[in-house]
Amino acid sequence: MNEKVEAVVEYIQKNCLWQFFSRSWDRADNIDGILTKAGEIFAGESPAQETAADKCWFADAKILIAELKVKIPWFAAADKKEVKEILNGVKERMREIAIDKSKNEELKIPNY
Amino acid sequence: MPMTLLKCDSTIPEREKHCYIKAPGEDSTQYLPLANVNTIPGTLSERGCSFCGAKLVIGGVLKDTIQMIHGPIGCAYDTWHTKRYPSDNDNFQLKYVWSTGVKERNVVFGAEKILKESILEAFDAMPNIKRMMLYTTCTTALIGDDPKAVAQDVMDERPDVDIFVTECPGFAGVSQSKGHHVFNIAWCKEKVGQVEPKITSKYTINYIGDYNIQGDAVLFNEYFTRMGIQVIAHFTANATYDECRSMHRAQLSVCNCARSAGYIANELKKRYGIPRLDIDSWGFGHVADGLRKVGAFFGLEAEAEKVIAEEVAKWKPKLDWYKEKIQGKKMCIWTGGPRLWHWTHAVEEELGIDVVAMSSKFGHQEDFEKVIARGRNGTIYIDDGNELEFFEVIDMMHPDIIFTGPRVGDLVKKAHIPYINGHAYHNGPYQGFEGFVNMARDIYNAIRSPLWKFAGEDIRDQGASAMDEEVKVAV
Numbered sequence: 001m002n003e004k005v006e007a008v009v010e011y012i013q014k015n016c017l018w019q020f021f022s023r024s025w026d027r028a029d030n031i032d033g034i035l036t037k038a039g040e041i042f043a044g045e046s047p048a049q050e051t052a053a054d055k056c057w058f059a060d061a062k063i064l065i066a067e068l069k070v071k072i073p074w075f076a077a078a079d080k081k082e083v084k085e086i087l088n089g090v091k092e093r094m095r096e097i098a099i100d101k102s103k104n105e106e107l108k109i110p111n112y
Numbered sequence: 113m114p115m116t117l118l119k120c121d122s123t124i125p126e127r128e129k130h131c132y133i134k135a136p137g138e139d140s141t142q143y144l145p146l147a148n149v150n151t152i153p154g155t156l157s158e159r160g161c162s163f164c165g166a167k168l169v170i171g172g173v174l175k176d177t178i179q180m181i182h183g184p185i186g187c188a189y190d191t192w193h194t195k196r197y198p199s200d201n202d203n204f205q206l207k208y209v210w211s212t213g214v215k216e217r218n219v220v221f222g223a224e225k226i227l228k229e230s231i232l233e234a235f236d237a238m239p240n241i242k243r244m245m246l247y248t249t250c251t252t253a254l255i256g257d258d259p260k261a262v263a264q265d266v267m268d269e270r271p272d273v274d275i276f277v278t279e280c281p282g283f284a285g286v287s288q289s290k291g292h293h294v295f296n297i298a299w300c301k302e303k304v305g306q307v308e309p310k311i312t313s314k315y316t317i318n319y320i321g322d323y324n325i326q327g328d329a330v331l332f333n334e335y336f337t338r339m340g341i342q343v344i345a346h347f348t349a350n351a352t353y354d355e356c357r358s359m360h361r362a363q364l365s366v367c368n369c370a371r372s373a374g375y376i377a378n379e380l381k382k383r384y385g386i387p388r389l390d391i392d393s394w395g396f397g398h399v400a401d402g403l404r405k406v407g408a409f410f411g412l413e414a415e416a417e418k419v420i421a422e423e424v425a426k427w428k429p430k431l432d433w434y435k436e437k438i439q440g441k442k443m444c445i446w447t448g449g450p451r452l453w454h455w456t457h458a459v460e461e462e463l464g465i466d467v468v469a470m471s472s473k474f475g476h477q478e479d480f481e482k483v484i485a486r487g488r489n490g491t492i493y494i495d496d497g498n499e500l501e502f503f504e505v506i507d508m509m510h511p512d513i514i515f516t517g518p519r520v521g522d523l524v525k526k527a528h529i530p531y532i533n534g535h536a537y538h539n540g541p542y543q544g545f546e547g548f549v550n551m552a553r554d555i556y557n558a559i560r561s562p563l564w565k566f567a568g569e570d571i572r573d574q575g576a577s578a579m580d581e582e583v584k585v586a587v
Contacts, residue, residue: 013139013485013486014457014485014486015401015457015486017370017390017391017392017482018390019485020478020481020482020485021374021388021390022370022374022375022378022478023378026378051385052363052364052385052386052387053385053387055387055409056364056387056388056389056409058408058409059389059405059406059408059409060389060405062404062405062408063401063404063405063408066404067401096141097139097140097141098481101141102140102141102144102481103140103141103143103144103477104144104476104477104478104481105477106148106476106477106478112297112374112375112378112379112382
């Protein structure tokens, strides 16, 4: 499982700008919003698109899932439950990299 | 490898915290260069000033606006002849320079009188122009002029004009980055929300952090138009002053340069609930992903795919031709900040180039998180690189081509290494599908040019015939 989590994390690190938004709360919102919706999209569910923020996370999540299916050979064939577990692991790792262990001294400045 | 002290920095050991060489297994939680902090005394920094960030990067791009620089004439030097952001109204913003031309007597007796006279004179000389950016500089900030009061006085007298005052003198921050910040926040607070745009589509965006360098924004505007999307405001490429006052009406902020304009995207999210979607606009894969995301936001996926398919069919064969010729070459990116992370993955994945060293003039730690996540192992990552460091890096990495600005570019030329203007391009645009082919072409042309070899040879003792032979061989 860890190897699969790291494979997805590696893809996100190289390709996704949403992980490195300006402040810790922006990053937390993106990580949670996008990876939750990514799991729902993979499972064939219809993620909520009620707010503008929902729609924005949906857009990033949709392209992420499409790319992971192409770039990571085992991803497309994985079952829905396993992908949800993997993405939960990815959330934890992304929080660690982009927020909790980040050395970026600007993350907690209260204003933009 | 941890943070690295280059040999040339032995007398300024503080520089170790600004230079990192990435090793396998490392990420930005372990090592992250200091950035956006004071330049260390003694280092030959290549940074610009904070006024530069406000005026030359963002405000000065607007195509219908007088750009009044309140300061000595020298502060107006770096204007029309060095910037390359054209517009579709015959390049008004590139043709003229406005300055209050402050002299010593104004420093002694105050410069508000000359400021008001200059504002009125400029509006009188250009009666069709009703908008003005007014910038303070180091001199006029230090003497305590109140440009906002003067601007308000003029607006009271002439209700048909509008003036935006940017109080960001050169010394306000450690680099031009402070100018970006001050301009963004003040603009959103003071001007956005004042003008209602004409809505022509169900789908509306702001395209933020693009400055139409040699036509970049023209390409992206065309892609969005073909998808049926209205760009309410480009911030600030080829834009008018009033378009940028109507940014509050967009449904989505698409953000390209997160460093120079992420602030206004964040403020628009906070104040108006407009979500921020960051994209990379260089490289086929990046651009396609960006258009797909915008398409997914609006439910315009088919429209996005149509644009991508048409552009890829037209430009990919050309890109492939160049890739075959330039893959395996080593490249340095020594620019402002965001182009490090925008470009490194794109040129490595799509052109087969190895980016061996990157230096940022005004990037923040956020930019280094992005570029370390994307960049190769063994690559050197430097904040606020200085001249001696650049020479040492050249000796360490032996690059085939260097993307940097004109100041460092002259240094690079003396080392007889091909240089391309990484800020304003050589023959752009470089964004979009067509633009990335232009970028590949400029790399190919620069690397193949025989001039670099000639420049490094001294044939004075061999006479004119030797020179003729050299030319024949090259031709």
